[in-house]
Amino acid sequence: MYKKIIVPVEIGGIEKGEKIFRKAAMLLDNGGEIILLNVVEDIPTYVAIELPGNVVEGAMKEGRDRLNELVAKTGIPATVEVRNGPPADGILAAAESHGADLIMIASHIPDFYNYFIGATADRVVRHARCSVLVDR
Template sequence: MYRKIIVAIALGGLDRGQDILRKAASLLDAGGEIVALNVIEDVPTYVAIELPANMLEDAMKDSRDRLQALVAATEVVATVEIRNGPPAKAIIAAAESHHADLIILASHVPDFSNYFIGATADRVVRHAKCSVLVERHKI
């Protein structure tokens, strides 16, 4: 069905990450590729001044280790990629650079300001140039 799938996984929701990785595997064409992606948000400069210089590198290493462990636990073959920046923008950029034909991401339980789907999911749905599957949290 799909040749290249970006699976955006928030490290705060690793159990949901397993679900969407398995869903991606079920939608993947033979010979296709899955990219498991985590995005580390930028820290505002006024906060970054007070933090250790190597904090971003440490956060990226920790994210890569945790995402690789998740991929191994699901037994889904996937490439792990870590990016930093605004999450929606980084997810869309990853999809474009990989020429993905599907993005899968989970949506958190929304508040009033983003009632139907989460803020990141909402932005990805509105701006992605490929299909987007939003896995809703079962309440």
């Protein structure tokens, strides 16, 4: 069905990421590609002053390691990618740069401001140039 699927995974919710990763594999065409993506948020300057200088780099390494473990655990072939910045922007940029035809994203329990699907998923749905599947 789809040739290139972006599957963003929040490392703190790796179980949801695994669930979506397995679903993505079922929707992938023969010869297609899944890109497992983790986006590490930048730390505001006023907070970064109090933290060691390599916090973002450490988080990016942890994200890459955890996604590689997920690939090994499931046996599903995928490309692992880690970016930093605002999550929605990173997901949209990855979809654009890879020419994705689907983004599969998890939605958490939203707060009042993002009642229906959650802040990141909401932004991705509104701004993506490809299809988006939101999983609950």
